[in-house]
Amino acid sequence: MSPLKRCDTCGQFIPPKNPFLPGRPVKAAIYDYISAHPEGSTRAEVAGFVYKDHPDGGPENALTVISISIGIMNGTLEKLGLRIVNTLGRGATYHLRELK
Numbered sequence: 001m002s003p004l005k006r007c008d009t010c011g012q013f014i015p016p017k018n019p020f021l022p023g024r025p026v027k028a029a030i031y032d033y034i035s036a037h038p039e040g041s042t043r044a045e046v047a048g049f050v051y052k053d054h055p056d057g058g059p060e061n062a063l064t065v066i067s068i069s070i071g072i073m074n075g076t077l078e079k080l081g082l083r084i085v086n087t088l089g090r091g092a093t094y095h096l097r098e099l100k
Contacts, residue, residue: 004098011039019076026050027073030066031096034084040093043067044055050087070094 005064005074020028029050032035032066034041043063050066059065070084077083078099 015082015096016080019080020073026065027069030069030073030084034094035096039096040087040095042091042093046094 004016006013015031018028018031018035020031022028022063026094030046033049035044036069037045043066047058047062047066051062074083081099083099084094085097086092
């Protein structure tokens with residue numbers, strides 16, 4: 001695991017290239033959205049982005065798919081020194097965080 005690159009101005013880590021491309025488009029879209037929103041994203045926002053091009057709006061259980069996918073994704077992300085975490089409760093948000 002190599003050290004994460006950091007912004008020279010603010011010191012925040014710069015998310016690495018998407019590890020879910022090619023081949024896992026849903027997971028890749030989840031990573032792209034969450035990594036682009038360091039302030040946090042709700043499951044509904046993530047699902048809206050992931051399934052934006054689906055005429056039917058995606059699967060009926062899209063929010064569950066997002067949650068399960070993130071749990072699976074964390075196995076890959078932890079090898080890169082990252083993890084997607086969420087706040088708890090109503091309006092919970094997901095964040096890409098550096099493992100320390």
